[in-house]
Structures are given as structure tokens and as C-alpha cells.
Amino acid sequence: MYHIFLAVVSIVICYKLGDWRNWRKYYSTILFLILSNVVCILLTYNHILWLHETKILNHTFGDLFICITVYPSIVMLFIPNFPKKITKIITHISFYVAIFTMAEFIGLKFGYFTHHNGWSIWLSIIFNYTLFSIVYLHYKKPLYAWIIALLSPHILFFLMRIPYNSIK
Template sequence: MYIIVRMLLWILAAWRWGDWRNWKNYQSTFLFVILLDLLYNFLTYNYPLWVYDPTDIIPNHTLNNLLVSFISYPSVVFIYLGRYPTGWVKQVAWIIFWVTLFSIVELVNNIMGLMSYHNGWNFGWSVIFYLVQLPFIRLHYKKPLLAYGLSVLIIVGLLLLFKVPVSKMK
């Protein structure tokens, strides 16, 4: 039930705080975030770094992750970019706010047994990931080609760091 409540909260937050007048401006960034999340799931299918554990409502990682990909992430992008402040101090505070929010949501998920870490990944890595992911969302919005190029480098680096056996995919 918590998962459904969490998705409804993201939808309500996007409805309340999203920048509806300019939604088309964010569409490519929605797709960028969704693409990278789906790519993660494809590349780590047989060697996951973290997994959404089954519940009575959502029976597997894939369905849960699709909810996150297509509801949570677009809602976040919609609010995050739509209310992105000016001035570097406010921007840093905005990023820290979102890193903290994502970290708290993940911590609750982990404590409730709704997700688990594997193959060297842990909560600390997630926080570091959020510290990179959120500025990258803004980078993609402003300079998409640069964001795609740097994303390739980061993906290759993470695959090597966590020794993801891409060559042994089934």
C-alpha cells in the first residue's frame, strides 16, 4: 500500500507544484531520466545493485521500477526544473533539498523492506548518486548533448567500478 501512496503523493506534488505552463520544455528531460533508469535496469538485470523487493501489491522489481520511472521521475523533473532557483546559493540549497528528500524516501523504503542493496551498492552510494543525478537533470535541460556524453562516461565508470558483468548477459 505504501508504494501506491508514494506514487499518489508524487502525482499530487506534480499537480500542485509542477510548472504546467511550460511542461513541453521539460519533455526531453523526462525522457532522458526515464531512458537512463531503463538502461540501468537493462544493464544490471542479472547483476542488480539495488532491487525493489516484492510486495502484496507490486509483485516484482520490474513493475515497481516502471512506476518509479514513469510516475516518480517525471513528477520530480517537473517540480525540480519548474521551480529551479536563480543564484548559486539557492541552487545548491535546492539540490541539497532534493538529495535529502530522495535519501529519506530511500531510507524509508529500505527500513520497510521494500528495497535491498546488492553487489557492493549501499545507501552511501545512493546519496552520492543523487548528488550527481540532480545536477545532471539540470545539465540535460540546459545542455542535452553534454549531459548525454558525460552520462556515457559515468555509466561506463559505474559498470567498471561495480564489476557489472555486461559480457555475461543472458
């Protein structure tokens, strides 16, 4: 139920405040974010770091549901309002990191989200700062974002001591 709540809230807020007229401008970045998450799901399938707990859907479908509902909404809210000044950029990214962290914290408290294999809310905060920075980078300079995205799993595997033989 929590996942449906997150999806509905994201879609409603995006419907009211998002840049729907220009959705095509953000389409490739939306796909980039979805694909990045799907790759993360696949690479950590046997060594899960976090899990969307749901009684309705299994782990994979729960993640995919979030991917196709929440992520497009977030991109259409995040990118069009991106500021130019560095202090405002930090505030803008921090706002979205706070929203993601708060949603995760609530999910953790009510059992709709769990951490595994050394993952923590603090790592999620770092991950979310990285995520939103790369999302905007993809919008502006997609090639650079793809290079970072190709290196990121190796960094994650190194930092979290995930063995490569755990990849499905």
C-alpha cells in the same frame, strides 16, 4: 503498496506545486530521466545494485512504475524552481537528494527497497547528487548530458566492479 504511496504523493505534490502549464518544456528531460533509469535497469539486470521490492509487481515493472509516475513529477518540480546562485543551487539539489534519500531509507527500513552487490545509502546519496545535476544539465545543454550519460555506465561498472559479461 509503498510504491503506490510514493507515486500518489509525487503526483499530488506535483499537481499542487509543479509547472503543469509548461510540461512540454520538460518533456525531453523527463524522457531522458526515464530512459536513463531503464538503461540502468537493463545493464544491471544480472548484477542488481538496488531493488524496489513489491509483492504486486516484479523488479522490472516496479522500477518502470516509479519511472512513469515519480520521475515526471520530480522533473516538473525540480527544474522550474531551479535557482541562479551557486549556494542556492547546492541547497536546491541537496533538498531533492534529501527527499530521495529519505524515501529510500524508509523503503529500506520497511523492506520495500533493498541494496545489493555492495551498494549502500552513501552511494545512493552520491548517485542522487549526480542524477539531479545531470537532469538539470540535460534541460539546459542536452548534448553534454547525453555524453555524460553514455560514459556513466562505464564509470559505474568500474567502481562497482560489475563485469561486462553480466549485461543481459
